[in-house]
Amino acid sequence: MAKRSLALQLDEAVLAMLVALPARPEETPHRELPALLKIARELRLLPRAEFREGLRTDLQRRTRMSEGAAAQTKDLREVHYMRPGLTAITPYIIARPAARLIEFLKSAFDGIEQLRMPAPDGSIMHAAVAIGNGAIELSDGNEAYPSAPAAVHLYVEDADVTYERAMLAGATSIAPVANQHWGDRWGAVKDPFGNHWYIAKPGWTPGPEGVRSVQPFLHLREAHKLIPFLEAAFGAESLGVAKSPEGTVLHGTIRIGNATLEIDEAYGEIQPMPSHLHVYVPDTDAAYARALEAGATSIEAPQDKPYGDRSAGVKDAWGNSWFIATHLGTK
Amino acid sequence: MRGGTPEGEDRTEQALVAAAQNDPAKFDALYELHFERVYAFVASRARDRATAEDVTSAVFHKALEHLPKYEWRGVPFAAWLLRIAANAIVDQAKRERRESPLEDDSREGDANGILHGSQMRGEELRAIEHRARLFRLVGELPEPQKQVIFERFVEQRSIAEIAGRLGKTAGAIKQLQLRAVQRLRTQMEGRHG
Secondary structure, eight states: OOOOOHHHHHHHHHHHHHTTOOOOOOSSOOTTHHHHHHHHHHHTTOOOHHHHHHHHHHHHHHHHOSTTHHHHHHHHHTTOOSOTTOOSEEEEEEOSSHHHHHHHHHHHHOOEEEEEEEOTTSSEEEEEEEETTEEEEEEOOOSSSOOBOOEEEEEOSOHHHHHHHHHHTTOEEEEEEEEOTTSOEEEEEEOTTSOEEEEEEOSSOOOTTOOOSEEEEEEETTGGGHHHHHHHHHOOEEEEEEEOTTSOEEEEEEEETTEEEEEEEOBTTBOOOOOEEEEEOSOHHHHHHHHHHTTOEEEEEEEEOTTSEEEEEEEOTTSOEEEEEEEOOOO | OOSSOOHHHHHHHHHHHHHHHHOGGGHHHHHHHHHHHHHHHHHHHSSSHHHHHHHHHHHHHHHHHHGGGOOOSSOOHHHHHHHHHHHHHHHHHHHHHHHOTTSOGGGHHHHHHHHHHTSOOHHHHHHHHHHHHHHHHHHTSOHHHHHHHIIIIISOOOHHHHHHHHTOOHHHHHHHHHHHHHHHHHHHHHSOO
16 A cells, blocks of 8 residues: 555544544554654644633733723633533433433443533423533423433443443443454443443543543434535534445544544444434534535524523434534623 | 753843833733743643633733732742642632532542642643743744644644635645644754753
8 A cells, every 4th residue: 555645644643633533553654753743732732822812912901900800801711612511512312201311320320410400390401411521411301302312432441340330220231341343342231211322441542632431323324424414514524434335334433523423324223313412613603504504404593592502403314403502601 | 941941031031020010011021921831731731621711811810910929039930820820720620519519529639639739840840841832833833834733723623624714725734734743843853842
């Protein structure tokens, strides 16, 4: 195989690094590559130029007038578009009773309840449970949003222990934990609500930021067609898609912002599970418009929400709902 | 650099601090000198960018507020700032715990770790200086290279998106990315930090 250019080698390694995935080993790595990657790893922490300038202006203003500085600082830090604690993609699971699913997530996966907002009737309108460096959002739903089980891929420290704990917490086995040909130690369970949890310990060395603990997994018919939709709507990027000779997606990892989701072609017992996903983007209005242009239907036009997000909703051709949001501030 | 500031820079900095103590409007020069250093330290310990920005912002506001109390007793201004930063990180961790009362105590260890970490070792200081210098060098890159680095690493945009925004091909963006990283490497290795 011809040696690939250094620009390509570097880009592929950077891409893997940005989402903390293992880089595909280069067959003939360029000798300069390791030194360049060392620089690239540091660049991930680079401060935003707007923040540097904004804080400077803010401090200058404060030296001129001592009052009101606090409010300006607040405006400044609210520029970032993702709600703290959430990544760019979070599975949103609707389950009844959601309170029991929260208990399951705590017992099985060491979930930490971050938020629980009750509805007037005592049901859960919205809740968030952190798992590792990611989160699951959930709700009891309502008539418009009936229960919708999802499939989620979790990266954990010890797949065997987590699998056992999930079974003790009431799950049933889909596949016992075993070493897989792609290198991970992997097993799968179904919780009492029908959600699939793919539990894996990576068989590769993650980057300094670690692995993404939570990744939604979409089983789809004609899965390959979802990729151009996500690229158009959310500026997504596919990170390696394995296809069969017939062009069926055997497995694909797709990045949006700082997070990833996985897809494959539904077959056999693994059938599509139309899911809800919460995505954070820099500009909700633009992403909403692009999603509609790419064939989605509107659930809700963009609007500012009282909890400090600008948000919109669309449904894709597979029946998945995408809640698009841009964080405006917490207060 | 050996984990501290060379003596000549010490004197210049001492003059800058004295000037800012007399006239707070001159704090700007200290901000310019130390922004990357403080950010590099905070970002390496914060869990995400939003937190790193919150904490960095708090550090400089606190530094400005307490500047009249700062005395030059052989403690470089940079070390004083980093001490404020270490405390701000602890405060942030405590605030997060208060905001998530349902959380268990597993983060206690982190907060303590940071407290102990405020006694920074030379190795860590060198790593901070190294990263801060890299951040400054990015600011000096030629325009298209600088934009590609910010869009790729900070905004985390895809190559295709950046190509669209800059009106270039994906191949050209990958070349710009390579040239930028190569240039940074040469500059970083040119002067041993």
